[in-house]
Amino acid sequence: FLGRVGGSGPPVGVGLRMFGELGQHGLPITNVELACGSSSRALMLAADSIRAGSADVAMVIGVEKMERGMLQVGGVGATNYASVMGLNVMPAAYGMMAQRHMADYGTKPEHFAQVSVKSHRNAVHNPFAQYRIAITLEEVLGARMVCDPITLYQCCPTSDGASAVILTSEKFARTRTTSPVRMRAWAGGSPMYTSGREGLGEGPTEIVARKVYEKAGIDPKDVDVTQVHDAFTPGEILTIEELGYVPHGEGGPFVWEGGTEITGKFPVNTDGGLLSRGHPMGATGGAMVTEIVRQLRGEAGARQVAAAKVGLVQNAGIGGVNVMVFEK
Structure with missing residues (x-):
């Protein structure tokens, strides 16, 4: 496959x-x-x-x-209002979601920027990462603005890669290894396009995650390590809320206080994520799974999550979502 x-x-x-x-x-x-x-x-x-x-x-x-410039969502045309307004690129979509989150819950630009700081720090210890350089909060906030509040260092890079x-x-x-990792449950969901959805609302990640938790017989609190689709920093904050790790609106402060650090309550993107490990689009989902496998086998070195037994992957694609749970 x-x-x-x-x-x-x-x-x-x-x-x-x-x-x-x-x-x-x-x-x-x-x-x-x-x-x-x-x-x-x-x-x-x-x-x-x-x-x-x-x-x-x-x-x-x-x-x-x-190639350079592969962030366009749809075709460009004079009758396509999204194209004319510059909304047919992914940073714009994430920027709008971030602004709505800020308006609804009081989330701060610093909260989104902290995601990048954490991910870059994790990537320092990942030999497979594209960017293995730590950056400061000030550097992230002071970088060139892309789509408010998203600055350059809050965007995934253009990447070549394979998994x-x-x-x-x-x-x-059982005949080949003494340390198998089991793929316990999985499900996918299509994008949600509806005029009846108010605000950020319930997204596909939330719906699919509930299915996977039920199949696996676990609750969000049982997950020890997580990989989420952080192509842009708002992705991590929105996703940990949709996965049920924190209530809606509390993702920003949770990240700011270290909740998604390797030593936090819910470690997220221990390999640097899409922001720092890189985002070679067709290879990204497999790369996320390999990091979870390394964590569950205790092979992640300096970025190892202590006693990790259950891992979760959330990988998105143009609004659709795949969620998988793995166990040691």
């Missing part, structure tokens, strides 16, 4: 081309495109395939060779 958005390079059939070059023949290959959630969706499809008995072992690959995950049946895993 291969997740990829587009970028540069061959437009179609990347999975077929890749495995052909590796000399792999006669295996079923599925190319998956779900924007930034492509490889996490591919992982869920692989899990479904194994659960159905169609395979014992599946390889899930995410890959992206990006790979091996998923097997439990029976097969």
